[in-house]
Amino acid sequence: MKALKRGMLLLTMLAIPLFLAGCDRLIVFDPKGPIARSLTDLIVYSIIFMLVIVVVIFVLFGYIVWKYRARKDDGDFEPKEEKGNHTLEIIWFAIPIVIVIALMIPTTKTIYEVEDVPQGYEEEEPLVIHVTSADWKWIFSYPDQDIETVNYVNIPADHPVQFKMTSAGTMQSFWVPELAGQKYTMANMQTKLYMVADNPGSYYGRNTNFNGRGYAHMDFEVQALERDDFNEWVQEVKDTANQLTEDEYAELLKPTIIGRKTYNQTHLQWIDHAHGGSEKYLNPELYEIHHGGEEPAADEQTENTEQEQVETEENASESSSHEGHSHH
Amino acid sequence: MSLDEFFVTGDPLILGSQIAIGLTMVGLVALITYLKRWKWLWREWFTTVDHKKIGIMYILAGVLMFFRGGVDGLLMKAQTSRPELGFLDAQHYDEIFTTHGVIMILFMAMPLLIGIMNVVVPLQIGARDVAFPKLNALSFWLFFVGAMLFNISFVIGGSPDAGWTSYFPLAGKEFTPGVGNNYYAIALQIAGIGTLATGINFVVTIIKMRAPGMSWMKMPIFTWTSFVTSILIVAAFPIFTVALAFMSLDRLFGTHFFTVAAGGDPMLWLNLFWLWGHPEVYIVVLPAFGMFSEVIATFSRKNLFGYKSMVYAVAGIAFLSMLVWVHHFYTMGNSAAVNSIFSLTTIMIAIPTGVKIFNWLFTMRKGRIEFSNAMLWSLAFIPCFTIGGVTGVMLAMAAADYQYHNTMFLVAHFHYVLIPGVVFAVFAGLYYWWPKMFGFKLNEKIGKWHFWLFVIGFNMTFMPMFFVGLDGMSRRMYTYSESTGWAPWLGFSAVGSVVMAAGFAALCYNIYWSFRYASRDVGSDPWNGRTLEWATASPAPHYNFAVVPEVDRIDDFWYKKKEGKTGIKKSDLKPVHMPSNSWTPIFLGVAFGIVGFFLVFEWFTLAVISSILIVIGLVANSFDYDDGYHIPVDELEEEEREWRGELK
Amino acid sequence: MTQANTPLEYRSHQSQMNILGFWIFLGAEIVLFSTLFASYFVLEHNTAGGPAGQDIFILKDVLIETFLLLTSSFTAGLAIHFMRNNAKNDMIVWTIVTLLLGAGFLYMEINEFIHYVHEGATIQTSGFTAAFFTLLGTHGAHVTFGIIWISLLLFQIAKRGITEKTSSKFFIASLYWHFLDVVWIFIFTFVYLKGMVG
DSSP states (O other): OOOHHHHHHHHHHHHHHHHHHHHHTOOOOOOOOOHHHHHHHHEEEHHHHHHHHHHHHHHHHHHHHHBBBBOOOGOOOOOOEEEEEEHHHHHHHHHHHHHHHHHHHHHHHHHHHSSSSSSSOTTOOOEEEEEEEEEEEEEETTTTTTTTEEEEEEEEETTOOOEEEEESSSSSEEEEEEEEEEEOOOOTEEEEEEOOOOSEEEEEEEEOSOOTTTGOEEEEEEEEEOHHHHHHHHHEEEEESSEHHHHHHHTTTTSOOOOOEEEOOOOTTOOOGGGGOOOOOOOOGGOOOOTTTTOOHHHHHHHHHHHHHHOOOOGGTOGGGGOOTTTT | HHHHHHHHOOOOHHHHHHHHHHHHHHHHHHHHHHHTHHIIIIIITTTTHHHHHHHHHHHHHHHHHHHHHHHHHHHHHHSSTTOOOOSHHHHHHHHHHHHHHHHIIIIIHHHHHHHHHHHHHHHTTTSSSSHHHHHHHHHHHHHHHHHHHHHHHHTTTTOSSSTHHHHHHSSTTTTOOOOOOHHHHHHHHHHHHHHHHHHHHHHHHHHHHOTTTOOOGGGGGHHHHHHHHHHHHHHHHHHHHHHHHHHEEEEEEOOOOSSSTTOOOOHHHHHHHHHHHHHHHHHHHHHHHHHHHHHHHHHHOOOOOTHHHHHHHHHHHHHHHOGGGGGGGGGGGHHHHHHHHHHHHHHHHHHHHHHHHHHHHHTTTHHHHHHHHHHHHHHHHHHHHHHHHHHHHHHHHHHHHHHHBHHHHHHHHHHHHHHOOOOOOOHHHHHHHHHHHSSOOOOHHHHHOOOOOOHHHHHHHHHHHHHHHTTTOOOTTOOOOOOGOHHHHHHHHHHHHHHHHHHHHHHHHHHHHHHHHSSSSOOOOOOOOSSGGGGGSSSOOTTSSSSOOOOOOHHHHHHHHHHTTOOOOGGGGOOOOEOOSSHHHHHHHHHHHHHHHHHHHOOHHHHHHHHHHHHHHHHHHHOOOOOOOOOOEHHEEEEEEHHHHHHO | OOOTTSOGGGHHHHHHHHHHHHHHHHHHHHHHHHHHHHHHHHHTTOOOOOOOHHOOOHHHHHHHHHHHHHHHHHHHHHHHHHHHHOHHHHHHHHHHHHHHHHHHHHHHHHHHHHHHHHHTOTSOOHHHHHHHHHHHHHHHHHHHHHHHHHHHHHHHHHHHHHHHHHHHHHHHHHHHHHHHHHHHHHIIIIIIIIHHHH
């Protein structure tokens, strides 16, 4: 028994520095844009309340358990019966109500805040990007620029972006923790998400909603560029990238894991999955499973990426989209 | 369908289990035959309608499923212990987290709680059995057959692989064409019917069969929580029945309830699922709260502090639990107003829950806290569950949830709620009521090993998940790259899961050891209990009470003990009416299992033919006019004398 | 508990529990049908190019079905009345009338379904047809089950007479039958009438 307790103590001592070392670097506590910042502020605000609650309960718990523990010599002790105590019960009914109110006010404020263009950017016209999630890739269409990218999205820094999101099949969730939180992408429906990046940089994004075998690999990179660099990149794509054809698009929607791609034109000219029609791209046979079998279309992963890549300085490191997770 | 499609092939892990399962089955059959125990099994267990035996069978099945679900958990932890491990492939991992979730909630937590309810509730209210003993047996067999049908999926046909939430469109035929998710739809349907019947049974039992004098506010708190849980079952399970029926129609008959094409609405599934699924969380947690209340009061040697506010809190939690389902999909693009309202209802659950925590603390205050195993589990519950609770409040804040949703933070949270809230409670309940079920205690020393290993392992396993979640790891990822920096957290977590498994092994060893060596001389009331189950022999006789006790106040037995009024008079003995055993429940259970199996494989002709079995069972039941039998007074007297001594 | 003014079906404690249990079961059935209705309302307009309600519903047939089922509920009530008067033969006659009306309802409903299928509305056509056929089909399956159940009870009453046990069984079955009638009124109003209006 003693050895166990000592072991526990040792483990706790080991665990604490590990936790502390980790905490300040956690991605959710490291926002890089106004929307994510208001989410983080809300989270930190709530954590303070929660810590107070935890400390009160733990201290009370430790004190009571220690003070009123059974002793060897008080075997006959017969505690007094207590029915309850109205004053006390009203107190611990009322305090949580106060806490609920204290939490609800900033929560509601933030809920409304994140559904709109962030403060300070109301004057600027947001850049609209359509997001289409498919198995197991992210497709980004720029309707005004008439270009399309896969598994990475470039945005101008310090400028509001509005994502109009849908899915070509299964449901996904579009998450960019450093910039905007997340929202579902669903076939036949459109969800909207605002995003602003303070500064140029590379940010980690991924799907959080399980959607089959390729799910773990379904991440993407958000690349914020200076305004001029962004325009330059758009121009470069228009000059050098291949046209997106309908066949190529159908190929894209097959359940595969692929690298990055860049195209002239967008698929929105044929189909907007927010308004139905996705079923003509679906082929259940491609979803048949073979136990102990190979990863879905892993072979396509490497060969296509190189040739169709538009050369820009950032995606030289496209092999791992976790790069966006910059603090590691 | 060819044979190699029928059996899952190609994976050494699964091949190993197939062989192991085959050998175990053959071994079991051989052993029972060798010991000539078939008749005994049939008479004493398979056809029994005794609530205590049914409860024990539930518990046994629950422990078995705990093992299966635990192995799933260990495999997942092993696979993610290091970055880019190739131990499990994506498909296998997906199947394992799906079965882990389904089994732990529906086939581990539910049967263990319903099992303890079965054993304890009739005893606590001074009843001879539940209201409908035969229906009770049917409930068990439907649950058991559903669980077994679900479990064979990993060797026959392939496991479900769309998560325990089975979200559409993924769970539709277009995206998961195999039979895996058919198992989900059919097996859960069969088990669900059984659960619904249990709910109805306990509502009526508690309304109609309380001992004379036991008015509502004199009922033991565990009975109260069981009652509220039963009402929640009746209110919530039909929703799941409908959702699963739609799912089956979509998958088996090509309808368009939840499909992407032809006007289906996948979000309808999410709403229906959580309209059931959120109350389901409280269905498992509420009876657990009741168990802690009983144990804490007993081992503090005090009555429960604020009994009435506890009852109101339970009712309040149950009511609110029906109004919060949208918090499972704040990120679906609801309007800000909808998200705000559901944030409010969700956070409000913290109010009655907080009341309960403080009532427990004040029950112990000024008491005499005895650290028996049952009490240790109840004590560990309070801090661990508090962590689960406060992180729940954090998740409830819709805007903040945009960062937590579907991440490991969420996974950590619900394990911090469900493991302390349900598993710790079940352990506390098992240690506490074990002597009432079997007539001996579980060993306290081995129990301490079980306790410390499990609690430490639990915290080691799930605490790191909060942090990887906040660091961008979403749930259900079978692998991750080195550059994410998650490896140390997940490695530590994997070690923790092994420690937790060692704790479970200690429990199994404890059960084995105690069966063989524990003292059988524990008396009827080994813990100095407060409620009526301690007023009869341990193990409880099949008629429960020779004379139905009369109740004047809450914790009546506690005061009667002090007044020395627990004895019974010979003149009060009357013949006791008992229900007869019945073959129809197990027959119907097996019939449902056969039909279900054929439906899973979409062999409709066979399904229709075999459903004649169900009709036979129902007709036989309708024509059954068996009135049971009476235990004569001499027999009662003899049994009672054995533990009470001579009757006056 | 066994006073003369207590109806026969309520006299034993077990019968009281059976009846209470059945009421609670009906509570679960209400949840079940509410879920089916709610899902129908969600999917009602998702016709995906297939026929909508007002294109195919035939009000005349539905009115006849309504008449048959409502009448059967009345005759089931008569059967209970005669059961309480211990008039076994009258009770059996009115039960048979109830069953015939129920069978007539089923016949009409099956015809109605066949008609819809000919109009190109099968259960697989759209979200609307899936929800429609499932809601109606669940009700129809309940009626079918009720007919079989009450027929079995008829045998038992014929053989054993009106006893504490048989009367409580029959009373429960009649509760079920009335419940199906209530569900039908909701279907008639919220599926057919609402669907005709468009």
